[in-house]
Amino acid sequence: MEEVDKILIHALKQVGMDVSEDIDGVKQFSSELIVEAVVACIRVIDPGLGSALPSSLPPGMSARFRVGMSLAQACQEIGYKGEIGYQTFLYSSEPEIRSLLMFLVEKLPRESAEASDQPTGKSVVLQRAITAAIKAQLTIPWLPPKCRLPLNCETQSQGAMNSFHVQPLSLPHCTKDPSKKHTKDMKDYQRDILPPVTSQISSHASMVSSILEQHTAELSAAQEWDNEWNSQGLLSRLTPQEYRSRKLTRLYKRIEDQLRSAALPSSDSAFGVSGATSDLSELLQAFKGSVPPGHILTKGTHFTHTQKFTFTQVGNSALGAKLMGTGHQSGGDVQLGQQEELSSLQQQFQQLCSEVDQLAVLDELKQRELGNTEREEKIQVKKKTIDLLPDAENSLLKLQALVEASTKRVVNLASQWEKHRAPLIDEFRRLKEICSSKDLESSKKLSEIKSLHGKIRVSTEEAKKKEDAYKQLVTELENLPQDVSRSAYTQRILEIVSNIKKQKEEITKILSDTKGLQKEINNLTGKLDRTFAVTDELVFKDAKKDESVRKSYKYLAALHENCNQLIQTIEDTGTILREIRDLEEQIETENGNKTVANLERILEDYKAIRQENSALTAKVREG
Known part of the structure; x- marks a missing residue:
């Protein structure tokens, strides 16, 4: 049972319990520690059910009984089939608590079971405790201040509430990007002059909100850059630095255009930049409106x-x-x-x-x-037209000749164009096919690049997780005692396995011996019955003729009866010995259940309940 208890204590530590190092078995668990362990497991298994359970026993005996009944009911709702009640927690016995904790540990979610195999540490336990506390508080509904019970006032008090006030922060960023290396002056400023975060804010209440806002802004900027680069940056076939510089150049040009358009007079703006509707132009126009007309620089x-x-x-x-007049004249x-x-x-x-x-x-x-x-x-134009009117027919003929000549020339040009057009169209189609094939190939490569980026991102996250796990394992390895070697644990495991094998061999040998003895007993019993039947038949035949044989037959019947009684007595003796062993085991079990101590505790609790009842009766009478 020692190994089982160690496994149970290890699993309880994984769910956030703080078990002392002095406790190495379930036998040393107190009622308070049992209640805390059961509530912690239930909160992991079913947060909605565990959020309503208190994690400690109250001082009053009646409240203790109610807590024990609620815990027993919660365990039954989860699926525990054993006998359980308030006595399981208040007057606990080692086997009952061990079986209950084994059931709860087996019911833990798969994530928790997998997490139990992960390295443990104070930071991990603290994070899990914070997560469990936040989940428990989120499951509790919000109540108005006048409707809150004392339990709700602890989690929904307004004393710790502050307004979400944000102040700008200056943080020294550590980057591995070669394009974003800090200069020596910047590093010196960050190391020697830049104050810490706690000194950059005016109010201590706004520290958390400012840090959250700063980190959220940086995270959103990084996500926006990733989305933009995956959607537009890869299509531009530029490096990230070139893409950023081109984007910055466009932004500067746009700002310059907006400033120029805003500096023009209102009449020029009405004709030249009437379509500018961006926010920057509106802002500049607003600034322009606030300046006196005489101070605006216009071309003129x-x-x-x-x-x-x-x-x-x-x-x-x-x-x-x-x-001058005021200096030399007067009046x-x-x-x-x-x-x-x-x-x-x-x-x-x-x-x-x-x-x-x-x-x-x-x-x-x-x-x-x-x-x-x-x-x-x-x-x-009119004069030339009037000059042509007297000779209109010749003019029309000349005009028709010119039109026909121009038509023939157009047809000739069209035929020449068709001769040139056919090879050009073929070339265009060939180039278009080449372009489409290149676009298809580039799109495939782009999709491959996107998938590679996704794989790189996933691999980076996995590498970070493994690196964190490695650091945690290294710290735990350093904290472990150095005098214990791996070979000692291996030897201990091998010894346990060999002991189990020996026990199995002994059990198999005992079972085989028992089967052999039972078979031999059955054979002897059958042989005895057959021998008696044959002897009885032979003696009975001769008993009719001879008196002495008749007496022998009576002695034979008496001997058979006495032998049967003797066999029955031996079987009864074996049954009594087995019952004695069972009773001795029950006595040991009862001694392990601390029945006497539990009876004394029950008497003390009974007296405490009577005192509470008498006190309540006195209060009722006084009222």
Whole structure:
């Protein structure tokens, strides 16, 4: 049973139980540890059923009985067929607990059974415990704060809740990509100046959310890049670096075009970039709208530049005259200077108006000249048509001759084109077939490349898992005692196997001896019965004639009866000896079940229940 108990304890450790190293058998399990082991196994087998079970015994005796009954009912629902009740957990016996734990370990899911063969460690046990706790909490329905019981308040309390506030983080990334090597200055900054993550945030409550957001963004970016490369990057037949550089160049060009279109005036934008509807253009237009019109850099015309230069020059001269006037004059001289300045500005304004009128006249003249040239061309066409009207028939004949000549020329060109077209079409079809075959071949190669990428990804994940398992095994090997060798375990296993073989040989020998003895007994019994029958028949015949033979017949019958009684007595003795051995085994079993100790515990629990009942009765009377 020692080996069985070790296997059970190892399996319980795999499901997240913290069994002390001092415990090496089921005999040392306490009631609390039994309850914890059973609940842990049930939560792995059936999370919905195990989430409602407490993992420890409450202090009150009545609550303990209820917990024991609920555990017994849960084990029966899982499929346990043995006798089970609250006494199995509160007043446990070693055989019952061993059989129950063996049943639960055998009912564990295949994943857990496979995981039991995997290397164990503190990190793995902690992760499994966290997973089990999260699953148990997810199965519990959410309740309003006013409807929560004390058990729900532990898992649904609002004390540990915080708002999901994210702050940007700067993390030193370790990469193996040769194209993304960090410079020495960057490495020095990350090693000496960059603060840790806990110091980059203002509130401790936002640390977890910030790290989750950072990792989620990096993971989504990596997944998007993989999807884009598998769908578009492979089709471009470029390396990842070339594909990234081309994509970056396109992005820069698009931004530059949007900036140029946004810098144009509204009239130019209406005619030139009316179709730009991207988010970047809308954003730039919004920024453009917030800037004063005079501060927007526009191209402008020669007239606008001349006008701006004139007004700027006039304004500067007027401002200089005004400043000089204020420096040397005072009182009425200031008014006189202002009137002179106003008259000069009016004269300049009139001059500009005349220039504008002259420019407008020049524009009108240019437009009229363009209209005149178009009319002259139309008049020339009409004049030539009128000149041809007197000799209309000859003109029509000439026109028909020209049309026929042009038609013949077109037919000749068409025939020549057909001569050239046939080999070109054949060449085109041949090239098209070659192109289609190359496309088919490239698509096959592309599918092969995609499948290879998938295999590489799967192989990479498997390699990472195996590497983690290898590291864990190495750490466990280092933590194991070095004085125990593999040969000792092998020798022990061989000894156990040899002992089992010897026991099987002894059992087979005993069974064969028993069969031989039973066969010999049956033969002797049959021989005895036949001998008695023959002797009885012979003696009975002579007993009718001789008195002494008659007495011998009576002695023979008495001897046969006494022999039968003796045989029956021997069989009864063997039966009694077997019953004695069975009773001795039952006594040993009862001693192993700690019946006396359990009776004492039952009496103590009975007294505790009576005290609780009396206390409750007193409270009811007081109320």
